[in-house]
Amino acid sequence: MEIRARAPGKIILAGEHAVVHGSTAVAASIDLYSHVSLRFLGGDEGSIKLSLKDMNLEFSWDLRRLENTLSETDGQFPHPSSLRAYSLEFIQAVASLVDEQSIPEAKIGLSAGVSAFLWLYIQILGFKPSVVTVTSELPLGSGLGSSASFCVSLAAAFLVASGSVTLDSRSAGWAALGEGELELVNKWAFEGEKIIHGKPSGIDNTVSTFGNVIMFRSGELTRIKSSMPIRMLVTNTKVGRNTKALVAGVFERSRRHPDAMASVFSAVDSISKELSSIIQSPVHDDISITEKEGKIEELMEMNQGLLQCMGVSHSSIETVLRTTLRYKLASKLTGAGGGGCVLTLLPALLSNTVVDKVIAELESCGFQCIIAGIGGQGVEISSSDHS
Numbered sequence: 001m002e003i004r005a006r007a008p009g010k011i012i013l014a015g016e017h018a019v020v021h022g023s024t025a026v027a028a029s030i031d032l033y034s035h036v037s038l039r040f041l042g043g044d045e046g047s048i049k050l051s052l053k054d055m056n057l058e059f060s061w062d063l064r065r066l067e068n069t070l071s072e073t074d075g076q077f078p079h080p081s082s083l084r085a086y087s088l089e090f091i092q093a094v095a096s097l098v099d100e101q102s103i104p105e106a107k108i109g110l111s112a113g114v115s116a117f118l119w120l121y122i123q124i125l126g127f128k129p130s131v132v133t134v135t136s137e138l139p140l141g142s143g144l145g146s147s148a149s150f151c152v153s154l155a156a157a158f159l160v161a162s163g164s165v166t167l168d169s170r171s172a173g174w175a176a177l178g179e180g181e182l183e184l185v186n187k188w189a190f191e192g193e194k195i196i197h198g199k200p201s202g203i204d205n206t207v208s209t210f211g212n213v214i215m216f217r218s219g220e221l222t223r224i225k226s227s228m229p230i231r232m233l234v235t236n237t238k239v240g241r242n243t244k245a246l247v248a249g250v251f252e253r254s255r256r257h258p259d260a261m262a263s264v265f266s267a268v269d270s271i272s273k274e275l276s277s278i279i280q281s282p283v284h285d286d287i288s289i290t291e292k293e294g295k296i297e298e299l300m301e302m303n304q305g306l307l308q309c310m311g312v313s314h315s316s317i318e319t320v321l322r323t324t325l326r327y328k329l330a331s332k333l334t335g336a337g338g339g340g341c342v343l344t345l346l347p348a349l350l351s352n353t354v355v356d357k358v359i360a361e362l363e364s365c366g367f368q369c370i371i372a373g374i375g376g377q378g379v380e381i382s383s384s385d386h387s
């Protein structure tokens with residue numbers, strides 16, 4: 001039996017970083033996914049295997065060795081429906097089992113993801129032999145929520161395999177999960193994100209789990225129904241960075257300047273709330289889509305200015321901002337910044353000729369442009385009986 005899960009990446013329309021400090025943020029799923037496939041192996045196969053297909057990397061852990069090392073550290077496994085927050089001791093033991101796999105130095109950033117995999121697996125499925133294959137359509141470490149979609153798709157596949165999340169056997173192809181089941185997936189994925197990010201707000205795993213456009217504050221999500229089409233150009237500067245370090249940098253800045261940073265976070269909170277009310281408010285004669293787009297553009301520029309205040313912009317991001325401004329288009333970074341991806345609003349009346357020109361100019365700088373579908377379904381599952 002093969003269990004497959006896919007979970008979307010995301011864009012943050014407003015509020016990244018400030019959301020970690022309690023402000024409101026607005027995010028939407030995008031139609032680029034992480035995919036996980038899980039197959040249990042026969043009893044004499046004494047290992048858990050992880051294949052990261054896109055990177056051509058394979059890892060394998062001997063089950064007896066895993067059991068000896070980890071059972072000493074943290075009691076009984078598995079416990080899929082009763083989530084336990086991770087203990088530092090247990091995660092250190094997991095990290096040392098990952099270090100033994102000798103990940104190539106150039107890809108050392110993956111070790112956090114592999115630790116999250118092993119932690120989720122043992123907690124949810126215990127010491128069952130299997131092979132897990134992961135592929136991702138998302139660029140890793142670029143602000144599109146690759147870490148969250150990785151954790152959400154793993155948690156969903158493992159919970160279905162454990163039997164604590166059940167599938168409607170009548171549905172063929174991709175199937176959505178019920179609300180309570182999504183909540184369980186989201187809680188597990190959040191623990192995985194903690195291993196990768198250090199101190200995540202939970203917005204990325206929440207939007208990857210539930211999909212749609214959401215407003216998020218202090219762990220609470222509100223689904224938003226947009227009354228207008230939102231078309232965003234996503235430009236990947238291809239400048240690598242990691243969210244954990246950027247989030248830590250903002251914490252340090254706010255320790256140095258608590259009052260000033262509190263005002264910055266409060267301004268971002270207002271921007272996110274205003275943005276969500278603009279995209280939800282009905283379109284009628286006195287507020288046209290063009291007028292709404294003008295307001296959104298201004299809010300994006302203000303949010304970008306505040307992200308600069310937080311110290312998370314980058315010269316590559318500034319190049320994208322300058323380039324798109326020449327076409328009178330507004331942009332802001334999305335995700336953790338420091339490189340990674342930038343969003344540019346493409347107004348409904350903007351001609352395709354102009355879109356093509358902007359893309360050509362951005363790509364001539366070495367950036368990569370994507371126009372992703374926004375606000376689709378969250379995590380989905382599919383299972384098949386062939387072995």
Ligand SMILES: Nc1ncnc2c1ncn2[C@@H]1O[C@H](COP(=O)(O)OP(=O)(O)OP(=O)(O)O)[C@@H](O)[C@H]1O
Pocket residue numbers: 034052109110111112113114134135136139140141142143144145146147148150196197204241242243244334335336337
């Ligand atoms: N498909 C994958 N396989 C293994 N590890 C992954 C995968 N996707 C993400 N990761 C882990 O997540 C890390 C990237 O996460 P990070 O949070 O820094 O960036 P992001 O999630 O792409 O961007 P953001 O958090 O700004 O949205 C990788 O270095 C790796 O450890």
Ligand SMILES: C[C@@](O)(CCO)CC(=O)[O-]
Pocket residue numbers: 012015016017018019020143145197199200201202203204243247334335336
């Ligand atoms: C930078 C951040 O706000 C968003 C990363 O996509 C971190 C988080 O909320 O966990």
Ligand SMILES: [Mg+2]
Pocket residue numbers: 145146147148197204243
């Ligand atoms: Mg991330």
